[in-house]
Amino acid sequence: MSVIVITGGSRGIGASTAELCARRGMGVILTYKSNADAASSVVQRIQAAGGKAVALELDVADVSRFGHFRETVQLTLQETWGVATLDGLVNNAGHGVFNPLESVTEAQFDGLLNVHLKGPFFLTQALLPLMGEGASIVNLTSATTRVATAGVAPYAAFKGGLDVLTRYMAKEFGPRRIRANAVSPGAIRTELGGGLNDEFEAMLAAQTALGRVGEPQDVADVIAMLLSEEGRWINAQTIEVAGGYCI
Numbered sequence: 001m002s003v004i005v006i007t008g009g010s011r012g013i014g015a016s017t018a019e020l021c022a023r024r025g026m027g028v029i030l031t032y033k034s035n036a037d038a039a040s041s042v043v044q045r046i047q048a049a050g051g052k053a054v055a056l057e058l059d060v061a062d063v064s065r066f067g068h069f070r071e072t073v074q075l076t077l078q079e080t081w082g083v084a085t086l087d088g089l090v091n092n093a094g095h096g097v098f099n100p101l102e103s104v105t106e107a108q109f110d111g112l113l114n115v116h117l118k119g120p121f122f123l124t125q126a127l128l129p130l131m132g133e134g135a136s137i138v139n140l141t142s143a144t145t146r147v148a149t150a151g152v153a154p155y156a157a158f159k160g161g162l163d164v165l166t167r168y169m170a171k172e173f174g175p176r177r178i179r180a181n182a183v184s185p186g187a188i189r190t191e192l193g194g195g196l197n198d199e200f201e202a203m204l205a206a207q208t209a210l211g212r213v214g215e216p217q218d219v220a221d222v223i224a225m226l227l228s229e230e231g232r233w234i235n236a237q238t239i240e241v242a243g244g245y246c247i
């Protein structure tokens with residue numbers, strides 16, 4: 001059985017991806033930062049549907065804990081699924097900060113850097129020894145890397161860095177037959193950055209060719225494809241999943 005790790009699997013895109021992957025027969029280790037109840041609800045829904053999942057606490061901004069996290073994942077793989085290797089990693093956890101460039105604080109900058117670039121870099125490095133041949137890495141970036149959106153400069157810059165990092169992962173892990181791709185969502189209905197109000201949603205829908213904002217499931221479908229056999233020949237790509245945003 002394939003087993004994957006999804007960071008930030010307690011809510012939004014991560015939760016939707018966890019449930020979909022479990023329905024497709026994958027074992028899921030999902031992480032949360034502070035919302036243990038939401039994470040355990042996702043695990044319960046997966047179990048009720050006949051799947052298997054485990055929720056683990058992880059702050060992706062705290063690199064010092066990644067060695068311990070790898071040991072916990074290794075133990076969980078063995079105890080829950082009787083396997084030694086991981087088949088996928090989704091670097092999904094994230095938060096948003098809206099602030100014009102001229103007033104972004106160093107703490108906001110560092111917080112976004114740690115979660116959206118440094119965290120995925122060192123978490124992938126930490127979990128690499130557990131990844132088997134044919135494993136798939138999916139990094140969540142953002143359509144804000146293509147369309148400059150006032151108020152999210154550092155977030156978009158670090159997501160752009162993650163796009164570049166994705167290609168380096170694909171290059172360096174290719175000899176082990178590990179693929180790496182990025183999924184770049186447009187505006188998706190989640191709680192990121194405080195979520196969408198009606199006015200904001202209407203504006204984003206009007207900027208989208210298909211006339212609506214996205215749902216977490218719209219993104220989960222693409223992530224699940226990249227994690228599975230259907231995605232076997234897709235490598236080093238960024239796939240925008242945005243319904244035709246600002247085209």
Ligand SMILES: NC(=O)c1ccc[n+]([C@@H]2O[C@H](COP(=O)([O-])OP(=O)(O)OC[C@H]3O[C@@H](n4cnc5c(N)ncnc54)[C@H](OP(=O)(O)O)[C@@H]3O)[C@@H](O)[C@H]2O)c1
Pocket residue numbers: 007008009010011012013014031032033034035036038058059060061091092093094095115140141142143184185186187188189190191192193
């Ligand atoms: N929604 C959008 O419009 C959109 C657009 C482009 C890209 N994205 C990207 O898609 C990914 C998922 O976003 P989402 O919209 O699903 O967000 P969300 O609904 O706000 O969920 C965020 C998830 O990340 C976790 N998380 C937050 N900070 C963390 C940290 N420091 N360490 C570990 N986990 C942390 C949260 O855990 P807790 O529940 O414990 O807090 C939660 O599970 C993010 O990388 C985001 O940047 C989203």
